[in-house]
Amino acid sequence: MTSARSPEPVEGQARTGHVLITGGSRGIGAATARRLARDGRNVVITYAHRAEDAEQVVADCRAAGVDAWAYQAELSEPGAVDGLFTRFDEEIGRLDALVNNAGVVSPQGPVTSYDSDRVRRVMEINVVAAFALATEAARRLAVDHGGSGGVIVNVSSRAAIRGGAFEYVDYAASKAALDALTVGLGLELAQQGVRVVGVRPGVIDTEIHAPGRLERVAPEVPLGRSGTADEVAAAIAWLISDEASYVTGSTLDVGGGR
């Protein structure tokens, strides 16, 4: 198999390629960007609306000594992924890894309350855009396409296994689709120098939750608390690293046992 290793960084210098992290302005994506920057990885983060938050993440990453940029991309818009990669190709060049992180939950309720617009929106962002992002990344990383190998990390959810009953079964289904992408694309790219992996966070303390949900659900977690974005970022950083060189086509639960 072709080596997926990126060139080792020269002491005091960052690697030449960049890790693209969608939804990097806050939550798990922001924690991942800051963590990877501390690990010496150059990053490009995307955000939908919160430009100031994104610029703060970029400033923190640069302060860690790496190259960092923030691109605006509303992933529900047609052409957003193409536009994002066109800009990346022109301004950055080499992609080392994708963290397919941006995602949305839908309002809580039973399936019988859903309309098709709601389901379509969550599928467009969590599935259609995520598939397009992984596809474009694969086209740049795979050795048969002239790439140097790399890693794609899909940020799934424990909801994919638990089903999201009475909360967001459509969200759970969107993340189950992402899990299947991890397996299938992982197999397709196994001989291409590209590992495709995922994380399934449980209840993580970010702004994604409806008011009061964290407090309600955290006591159910066997480890007795909600997780932090930094704890998920640590798992992603390991999966991206060469330490995880024999891991592909699989998704790691980061849910405190729930």
Ligand code: NAP
């Ligand atoms: P978050 O705090 O709500 O942050 C979401 C990020 O995604 C922000 O950077 C946001 O940009 C961006 N984003 C939101 N909608 C977007 C859109 N339509 N187009 C482009 N970007 C968009 O979320 P999080 O908790 O960190 O979640 C990150 C990932 O982890 C998601 O895929 C989520 O499903 C998954 N996850 C989270 C948990 C949890 O408990 N937190 C558990 C399981 C899985 P702006 O800041 O510009 O709005």
